[in-house]
Amino acid sequence: MKRVEDLLLGLILICPVIQSAAVPQGHHAVDVLLPCEYVLLEPGVTGLAFKRQKVTLVLHNLTVEGEEPAEPLPDFKTPEDTEEAIFEATLNVPPLPFAERLLHVECEGEEAVCEITPLYSHFYIAHIRLPEVNIAIVAKAGAAVDTEQPLSEKSIIPMTADLLVSSGPPSLKASVTDEIKFSCEVWGDNDVQDIEWHLQKEGKGKKLNPGVDSHVSILQEKQEGQEDSSLTIQQLTVHDEGTYICAVSLGPHRLQQILQLQIKEPPRVTLSLSKDPTPTLICRTDRYYPLDVEVEWLLNGTPLTEATVVTSSHRRNSDGTYNLSSHLQVSIPPKDAPDDVYTCSVSHVASEEKIQVDFTVSASDPLILPQIIVVILLAVVFGCVVIYVKTWSTPQVDKTKKVS
Structure with a gap:
């Protein structure tokens, strides 16, 4: 038997087209396969440890801008036999501006970090990290989640994903007085309760408040199927360096996106x-x-x-x-x-x-010769002063004789 990625190498690199009436005009839907790790938290000898298991994540119905290829490829077909578990998530979200990046991440030789973690009840969360964007996908499976046991290598887990959170850039390097911007987007027809920004630094955290931090501004915009929050910091100082957290509250879900700001100022x-x-x-x-x-x-x-x-x-x-x-x-x-x-x-x-x-x-350095001349002049003046003081401090003898 071959591994899933070997069987479907062509699909991973090219991403087959899916015919879908719901796809907006000028867009087409594709399947994207990503190598992932299934991560479980378990007690270890020295404390909590992470247990990792290789899996494959299939994103169905990912909408990409542009017309569909002239020769559509067949849809992804779940293999009858596999050596690793497969998560199949059908996305029900609007077209994503970074969908093209997901489509070609394997083709461009970039390393995409993908981790899937069980949440609770029937929910899983998938974290995908690219150089320019962080992505979190909350998906619901048909069967209940086991948060303690690893998956069977034969597992096929179908899911639906109605909530996706993206943020970026994941990491920024800036200089003092620069202006930077972080963005955080919530995708899907969901009733977002709140989006907050926090700064974590040196073991302490605080909620960012534009009313208190005058050089900080937060702009929130909402449209159909999408809610955006952008954080702008003007006139950076070294005190702005740290970990920025976009915290999204949506129903029972609490999602956090981690963004790093590093200040580097040359001397x-x-x-x-x-x-x-x-x-x-x-x-x-x-x-x-x-x-x-x-x-x-x-x-x-x-x-x-x-x-x-x-x-x-x-x-x-x-x-x-x-x-x-x-x-x-x-x-x-x-x-x-x-x-x-x-x-x-x-x-x-x-x-x-x-x-x-x-x-x-140089020997005639204008900064050095004046110093020598000044020292000589000071010595001469000092000598004159000493002679003058000695002369006037000596008692005068009156040599005039009186005539009687």
């Missing part, structure tokens, strides 16, 4: 020469996030491995970003010697390439 690097007390280059690395930063010094393109470098600890700015400084004492090249080019090279996770700033030190 601003400046290099200057300090005059006092000895010539010292100061490399300031400012307003970076997160902490992962490395500073390296180079002299004429060669790393300085034996130089004395003093680097401060990470200091936190008021906006949550960080800064540090690195100090390197430099020597002045002899007269008529070539200039020395010092480089401060900074590596950070927010920048694909190293950020490098150069500073040229």
